[in-house]
Amino acid sequence: MAKKEASTENGFSFTRSASSNARNGLARIQTHTNTPEVCHDDSTPPVRAQTIHDLHSLQKKKSSAPSTPITSSSATSPFSTILEEERQRLQLQSISASLASLTRETGPKVVRGDPASKVVTHHHHDHHYITPTFDASDSALKFTHVLYNLSPAELYEQAIKYEKGSFITATGALATLSGAKTGRSPRDKRVVKDESTEHDLWWGKGSPNIEMDEHTFLINRERAVDYLNSLEKVFVNDQFLNWDPEHRIKVRIVSARAYHSLFMHNMCIRPTPEELEEFGTPDFTIYNAGQFPCNRYTHHMTSSTSIDINIARKEMVILGTQYAGEMKKGLFSVMHYLMPKRNILSLHSGCNMGKNGDVALFFGLSGTGKTTLSTDHNRYLIGDDEHCWSENGVSNIEGGCYAKCVDLSREKEPDIWNAIKFGTVVENVVFDEHTREVDFSDKSVTENTRAAYPIEYIPNAKIPCVAPHPKNVILLACDAFGVLPPVSKLSLAQTMYHFISGYTALVAGTEDGIKEPQATFSACFGAAFIMMHPTKYAAMLAEKMQKHGATGWLVNTGWSGGRYGVGNRIKLAYTRKIIDAIHSGSLLNSEYTKTEVFGLEIPTAIEGVPSEILDPVNTWADKKAYQDTLLKLASLFKKNFNGFISYKIGTDQSLTEEILAAGPTL
Numbered sequence: 263m264a265k266k267e268a269s270t271e272n273g274f275s276f277t278r279s280a281s282s283n284a285r286n287g288l289a290r291i292q293t294h295t296n297t298p299e300v301c302h303d304d305s306t307p308p309v310r311a312q313t314i315h316d317l318h319s320l321q322k323k324k325s326s327a328p329s330t331p332i333t334s335s336s337a338t339s340p341f342s343t344i345l346e347e348e349r350q351r352l353q354l355q356s357i358s359a360s361l362a363s364l365t366r367e368t369g370p371k372v373v374r375g376d377p378a379s380k381v382v383t384h385h386h387h388d389h390h391y392i393t394p395t396f397d398a399s400d401s402a403l404k405f406t407h408v409l410y411n412l413s414p415a416e417l418y419e420q421a422i423k424y425e426k427g428s429f430i431t432a433t434g435a436l437a438t439l440s441g442a443k444t445g446r447s448p449r450d451k452r453v454v455k456d457e458s459t460e461h462d463l464w465w466g467k468g469s470p471n472i473e474m475d476e477h478t479f480l481i482n483r484e485r486a487v488d489y490l491n492s493l494e495k496v497f498v499n500d501q502f503l504n505w506d507p508e509h510r511i512k513v514r515i516v517s518a519r520a521y522h523s524l525f526m527h528n529m530c531i532r533p534t535p536e537e538l539e540e541f542g543t544p545d546f547t548i549y550n551a552g553q554f555p556c557n558r559y560t561h562h563m564t565s566s567t568s569i570d571i572n573i574a575r576k577e578m579v580i581l582g583t584q585y586a587g588e589m590k591k592g593l594f595s596v597m598h599y600l601m602p603k604r605n606i607l608s609l610h611s612g613c614n615m616g617k618n619g620d621v622a623l624f625f626g627l628s629g630t631g632k633t634t635l636s637t638d639h640n641r642y643l644i645g646d647d648e649h650c651w652s653e654n655g656v657s658n659i660e661g662g663c664y665a666k667c668v669d670l671s672r673e674k675e676p677d678i679w680n681a682i683k684f685g686t687v688v689e690n691v692v693f694d695e696h697t698r699e700v701d702f703s704d705k706s707v708t709e710n711t712r713a714a715y716p717i718e719y720i721p722n723a724k725i726p727c728v729a730p731h732p733k734n735v736i737l738l739a740c741d742a743f744g745v746l747p748p749v750s751k752l753s754l755a756q757t758m759y760h761f762i763s764g765y766t767a768l769v770a771g772t773e774d775g776i777k778e779p780q781a782t783f784s785a786c787f788g789a790a791f792i793m794m795h796p797t798k799y800a801a802m803l804a805e806k807m808q809k810h811g812a813t814g815w816l817v818n819t820g821w822s823g824g825r826y827g828v829g830n831r832i833k834l835a836y837t838r839k840i841i842d843a844i845h846s847g848s849l850l851n852s853e854y855t856k857t858e859v860f861g862l863e864i865p866t867a868i869e870g871v872p873s874e875i876l877d878p879v880n881t882w883a884d885k886k887a888y889q890d891t892l893l894k895l896a897s898l899f900k901k902n903f904n905g906f907i908s909y910k911i912g913t914d915q916s917l918t919e920e921i922l923a924a925g926p927t928l
């Protein structure tokens with residue numbers, strides 16, 4: 263075979279002969295030989311680097327992005343350089359102030375960038391760090407390196423390099439472990455009781471606010487800050503909460519793990535570079551020292567875990583749990599204080615909007631379907647978990663979603679499935695050690711496996727995440743007793759009754775310690791997060807629903823055909839059809855009958871749903887067992903509501919009486 267020129271377009275010429283063709287071995291590469299003295303590859307211009315170090319420094323382009331080490335500046339004129347330097351100095355000063363120990367004169371020396379990176383210098387002529395005034399302690403001599411608002415890619419690198427249990431999954435998500443705690447610890451959530459919170463907040467039986475005093479808070483704060491400052495580096499996220507620009511809150515999260523930083527990057531609203539430049543002082547700061555326990559000798563500490571909120575100081579301290587959901591839900595608690603103070607209702611609900619602008623809220627406790635049902639391919643997603651309802655309409659508090667992954671299927675929940683890609687944090691999932699394919703059915707680490715992703719990973723998310731006033735208010739309950747109908751239309755009084763009751767049968771996992779399903783009542787579908795008395799939120803909801811003419815619905819996403827262990831969970835496909843009928847308005851005007859005991863209005867037919875399941879009695883083989891279970895659940899409702907009968911809801915006494923009468927009758 264004659265020599266043949268295979269390709270010249272890139273400067274190479276391949277010469278193939280019979281003895282060296284693709285089959286028998288590698289083609290011999292012949293370079294042009296116009297300069298016979300030196301034999302070099304001149305096919306592309308030579309690299310503009312003299313050394314390997316030069317070469318590596320060429321790889322990264324300087325940018326003005328927040329994560330870039332301080333030595334780079336996008337400024338072009340000397341004047342703007344000074345402004346930029348001044349801004350960066352103020353920013354470091356603010357971070358140093360956040361990290362200040364209260365028993366020392368000043369905050370730690372902080373410097374931006376990874377200590378392992380060459381770009382960071384500690385020379386005195388480098389004015390990009392903050393020097394504290396003299397303090398005779400070793401901790402004052404060291405630098406705290408601040409990794410400030412890193413990008414997901416940078417956080418991946420940090421996690422994989424430094425945090426055991428961090429891996430890239432087959433679809434590009436970051437798999438992490440949250441450590442010993444794989445769910446929230448509501449019994450370890452404490453709130454400082456001072457002159458103002460003593461009157462404002464809900465304390466005592468049923469309240470999620472376990473009291474602590476200011477002094478103990480400061481002890482825990484000091485413990486967290488000293489721990490964080492003892493580290494070589496900390497992560498700092500400056501972000502926002504609430505898409506309503508009028509009521510946006512600036513939050514700072516100081517943490518020790520890239521996992522925590524990426525989680526909050528996804529879950530809070532991400533500032534633009536311009537917004538970050540003007541960030542200034544945060545409205546609220548989290549100190550997450552989750553790897554470090556609290557000291558059991560400290561007053562009030564009943565375990566090695568404590569999540570402490572101090573409203574007056576605008577701070578939260580996390581010790582002894584690395585479960586990232588504590589940060590998200592801790593901030594939600596804070597919003598449950600801040601927003602009602604501004605006459606805005608904070609809601610533990612998902613929210614979506616139809617093409618015609620009809621808005622639905624999805625209330626429900628953990629695992630009842632807020633995330634699953636608000637993520638709907640035919641509707642715009644506003645948010646999956648935390649919202650505000652103000653005079654302006656609804657706004658999402660967060661910038662991301664936190665979906666349960668247990669038994670996640672591509673067919674049933676395609677949007678969530680597809681959101682698990684680069685940038686997403688998947689917690690406590692099990693994957694194939696070689697292919698890194700996640701097995702969502704594997705509960706070896708925990709039932710409560712989770713994915714945290716930015717909201718724009720859902721294709722039909724509406725950005726900005728705000729919507730008009732809701733038309734439908736859907737209360738989700740996962741009824742393990744299997745006696746609540748798949749859907750009921752509620753009167754306003756019934757809506758309030760069920761909102762205050764906040765019933766579900768907790769499915770194992772999200773709250774640490776709960777292993778078996780059990781009936782749970784959680785006021786406002788979020789007693790773990792509300793800060794004031796439930797009647798405060800209930801009155802606001804009633805007022806808003808009345809004013810905007812919203813209809814209430816009770817949807818059971820739990821059992822049918824018998825209680826847990828006997829029947830089965832209602833098919834998600836059926837629940838989706840029910841929700842579709844609510845959204846379209848067709849269910850509002852369909853034919854209804856009234857159930858006994860709970861007095862719920864149930865439809866006789868819904869398109870796409872077998873009619874016989876609409877009344878649960880039909881699905882139970884054992885009718886006596888059905889009746890007994892129904893009465894048992896009703897008595898649990900009554901017993902729970904006894905705690906509220908002496909309260910007035912809003913200013914309207916007749917509404918209070920109607921609400922009391924809207925519960926089950928035995």
Ligand SMILES: Nc1ncnc2c1ncn2[C@@H]1O[C@H](COP(=O)(O)OP(=O)(O)O)[C@@H](O)[C@H]1O
Nearest residue numbers: 628629630631632633634666819832833834837
């Ligand atoms: N009929 C149903 N309706 C809603 N969710 C269902 C249903 N059947 C099973 N599920 C599952 O229940 C879980 C609901 O969890 P999720 O939507 O994350 O709840 P929340 O956001 O309220 O905590 C998901 O894992 C979902 O796949």
Ligand SMILES: C=C(OP(=O)(O)O)C(=O)O
Nearest residue numbers: 446587627628629664772
């Ligand atoms: C993060 C949580 O939210 P949810 O389970 O409601 O999605 C939680 O309850 O810990």
Ligand SMILES: [Ca+2]
Nearest residue numbers: 626627628629
């Ligand atoms: Ca929840």
Ligand SMILES: [Mn+2]
Nearest residue numbers: 632633647664
């Ligand atoms: Mn959810």
